[in-house]
Amino acid sequence: MNLATGSTMSVRVVVHKNEPGAIGKIIVVKNGMEWNKLKALAGKKLGIRAKRVFQANGAEIENLVSIQNNDQLYVSDGPNFFKEASNRRGIGKGEESYCISVLGTGGVGKSALTLRFIRDIFVEEWDPTIEDAYRKTVEVDSQMCSVEILDTAGQDDFLSLRPQWMIDKDAYVFVYSMCSKNSLHELEHFFELHQQINAERNVPIIMVANKKDLKPSKNKEWVSTEEGKNVAEKYGAQYYETSAYSGENVELVFKQCVRDIRRGKAPVTKPSSPFFSFCVVL
Numbered sequence: 645m646n647l648a649t650g651s652t653m654s655v656r657v658v659v660h661k662n663e664p665g666a667i668g669k670i671i672v673v674k675n676g677m678e679w680n681k682l683k684a685l686a687g688k689k690l691g692i693r694a695k696r697v698f699q700a701n702g703a704e705i706e707n708l709v710s711i712q713n714n715d716q717l718y719v720s721d722g723p724n725f726f727k728e729a730s731n732r733r734g735i736g737k738g739e740e741s742y743c744i745s746v747l748g749t750g751g752v753g754k755s756a757l758t759l760r761f762i763r764d765i766f767v768e769e770w771d772p773t774i775e776d777a778y779r780k781t782v783e784v785d786s787q788m789c790s791v792e793i794l795d796t797a798g799q800d801d802f803l804s805l806r807p808q809w810m811i812d813k814d815a816y817v818f819v820y821s822m823c824s825k826n827s828l829h830e831l832e833h834f835f836e837l838h839q840q841i842n843a844e845r846n847v848p849i850i851m852v853a854n855k856k857d858l859k860p861s862k863n864k865e866w867v868s869t870e871e872g873k874n875v876a877e878k879y880g881a882q883y884y885e886t887s888a889y890s891g892e893n894v895e896l897v898f899k900q901c902v903r904d905i906r907r908g909k910a911p912v913t914k915p916s917s918p919f920f921s922f923c924v925v926l
């Protein structure tokens with residue numbers, strides 16, 4: 645999907661300040677948008693005066709034609725692309741770089757897990773509507789890799805955005821909270837979308853039962869390990885129990901994503917119904 649071919653399409657791109665490790669902000673680029681409008685929008689999101697725009701490989705771009713969905717753009721207020729620094733961080737051209745989407749309904753701990761992994765902090769309160777992309781360079785099995793984590797906003801108002809969070813990603817982290825059966829059931833919608841979007845692609849899923857630090861209760865909302873594992877098996881996903889609060893297993897989950905992507909072992913999923921035709925709602 646790019647703006648040259650999709651006549652009425654919009655695409656979503658992640659814009660970063662022109663510096664290593666900058667947090668990404670998502671903007672929607674509508675087909676037919678003026679180039680200057682895009683720069684103004686990106687500049688506003690980043691709080692800078694946007695003069696130049698670069699692709700992640702350092703190529704400068706000056707029009708919308710080459711922009712594709714999920715592109716990572718670096719916006720500068722004048723200086724050249726931060727090439728030397730980016731190469732050191734492993735996101736230069738040809739370096740290993742993956743994009744992982746963290747999915748699940750609101751309140752399960754997507755932001756808490758993402759921030760625990762990226763900054764090693766626990767956040768009590770995080771704006772539930774914030775949707776950000778973070779980048780971190782990690783060493784997995786003695787090999788450096790740049791990982792982009794998309795922390796999505798799972799509220800019902802954002803249902804129409806879900807396909808965009810899932811298209812062209814390398815792996816998904818499906819998150820539910822161990823204290824909410826409903827949050828486990830909600831993952832079914834993401835799995836169905838996955839089947840529709842990735843009928844021809846292997847995209848590994850890691851299933852995360854979060855909030856493990858909370859005491860299992862007799863409350864009928866509590867999700868047992870067995871229940872979680874059964875659903876994970878149905879999705880062809882590996883199952884991990886995590887706590888963003890204590891940090892338990894958080895790094896492991898994201899590193900395991902990288903291993904799964906590298907191995908390309910995930911089973912190909914087929915659309916559940918041959919009569920279903922998928923339509924991206926923007």
Ligand SMILES: Nc1nc2c(ncn2[C@@H]2O[C@H](COP(=O)(O)OP(=O)(O)O)[C@@H](O)[C@H]2O)c(=O)[nH]1
Nearest residue numbers: 750751752753754755756767768855887888889
């Ligand atoms: N005890 C505990 N609380 C958590 C954990 N993860 C998230 N939370 C809390 O659950 C609430 C929702 O988390 P948040 O990351 O905003 O959920 P999101 O809507 O999925 O991004 C916040 O108050 C977090 O502090 C965890 O592992 N343990």
Ligand SMILES: [Mg+2]
Nearest residue numbers: 754755771772
């Ligand atoms: Mg959140």
